[in-house]
Amino acid sequence: MAAQKIPATVITGFLGAGKTTLIRNLLQNAGGRKIALIINEFGDLGVDGDILKGCGIETCSEDDVVELNNGCICCTVADDFIPAMTKLLERGSLPDHIVIETSGLALPQPLVAAFNWPEVKTKVTVDGVVTVIDAAAVASGRFADDEEKVAAQRAADDSLDHDNPLEELFEDQIRAADLIVLNKADLIDRDRLEEVRKLTSAATARAVKTVAAENGSLPAEVLLGIAAGAEDLIAERKSHHEIEHEGGEEHDHDEFESFVANAGPVLDQTAFVDGLKDLIGEHDILRLKGFADIPGKPMRLVVQAVGQRIETYFDRPWGKDEKRATRLVVIGLHDGLIDAVCTAIDGRIRSLAAGEAPAVPHTAAE
Numbered sequence: 001m002a003a004q005k006i007p008a009t010v011i012t013g014f015l016g017a018g019k020t021t022l023i024r025n026l027l028q029n030a031g032g033r034k035i036a037l038i039i040n041e042f043g044d045l046g047v048d049g050d051i052l053k054g055c056g057i058e059t060c061s062e063d064d065v066v067e068l069n070n071g072c073i074c075c076t077v078a079d080d081f082i083p084a085m086t087k088l089l090e091r092g093s094l095p096d097h098i099v100i101e102t103s104g105l106a107l108p109q110p111l112v113a114a115f116n117w118p119e120v121k122t123k124v125t126v127d128g129v130v131t132v133i134d135a136a137a138v139a140s141g142r143f144a145d146d147e148e149k150v151a152a153q154r155a156a157d158d159s160l161d162h163d164n165p166l167e168e169l170f171e172d173q174i175r176a177a178d179l180i181v182l183n184k185a186d187l188i189d190r191d192r193l194e195e196v197r198k199l200t201s202a203a204t205a206r207a208v209k210t211v212a213a214e215n216g217s218l219p220a221e222v223l224l225g226i227a228a229g230a231e232d233l234i235a236e237r238k239s240h241h242e243i244e245h246e247g248g249e250e251h252d253h254d255e256f257e258s259f260v261a262n263a264g265p266v267l268d269q270t271a272f273v274d275g276l277k278d279l280i281g282e283h284d285i286l287r288l289k290g291f292a293d294i295p296g297k298p299m300r301l302v303v304q305a306v307g308q309r310i311e312t313y314f315d316r317p318w319g320k321d322e323k324r325a326t327r328l329v330v331i332g333l334h335d336g337l338i339d340a341v342c343t344a345i346d347g348r349i350r351s352l353a354a355g356e357a358p359a360v361p362h363t364a365a366e
């Protein structure tokens, strides 16, 4: 009798939608399942893997978490994902389930297709693709075209390419889904949540189960055991890119940019966070995350920003041999994060940490 394949769940969704939070919840409620994690991030700092390793859950030991940080997993399938998966499958004790977190900018389609590679196909199957949506961001129009702006661009130059990269990614990640999680339901009311539900359903031609969640808190039975066998169904889940470039032109992430800002100790935590909020608004930074060194505190401070919503918390003590430092990944649209802007943002973050850059005063209209 053929050995049963190990089920793998792909967790996808845009930057900051709540993928890591959902996985953390899943691990806490895994019901005895041995789960191996493959975590992929955009940006040179492995924040997600580090947060999961630092979360104190027994199943998040160094051995159970594989980090792939050489670019988005959809473009590094052959060089990164297949070798990582092969290594995982050669281990003495096999996991009951594999969970893969894609970067927020990844197209899930090439990753799902990789499960048809011979090295993997006989041993693992895609149990399901779970697409996590930031319902509040969708409700605020984050992924929709700004009609006025597009009209103005068209008036200025008819030949311009008006594809909105955020909108395309949003649709591609939904098209790949076996389950859609409308996360951050705590931030919007029922009516708006219903609007988001309609919007997401309209993005896929298939009938896909949709559930609302707060902090990705869903029973393991909802997330796991979908038994979709998604690798056999990729033909009906094509991305915009696959449809436009039938024949396989390389896909890239040119529309997005990221860099790591390094700063010294943060002298005034509140002023620092306020200053970051202003900075994010000024430059339309999509995502900012990392760790800060707060003098006098034995723990490191996690800094998480999605748009202008910032969360901070102390997650674990700095290690004995670990250098205390403030390091933040900054991610934005390529057109917004040109080199000069990155340099300016980097400088501002250093100044904010040193208490030298006063926060821009808020106007009465805000």
Ligand SMILES: Nc1nc2c(ncn2[C@@H]2O[C@H](COP(=O)(O)OP(=O)(O)OP(=O)(O)O)[C@@H](O)[C@H]2O)c(=O)[nH]1
Pocket (backbone or CB within 6 Å): 013, 014, 015, 016, 017, 018, 019, 020, 021, 022, 048, 103, 104, 183, 184, 185, 186, 187, 213, 214, 215, 216, 287, 289, 304, 305, 306, 310, 311
């Ligand atoms: N209010 C609210 N915040 C949430 C919810 N889920 C996640 N967050 C917060 O959103 C931020 C981003 O969450 P993550 O889980 O890191 O998101 P992610 O999708 O893994 O982010 P990337 O890997 O950078 O794409 C964190 O500050 C979370 O605490 C939710 O349901 N409600």
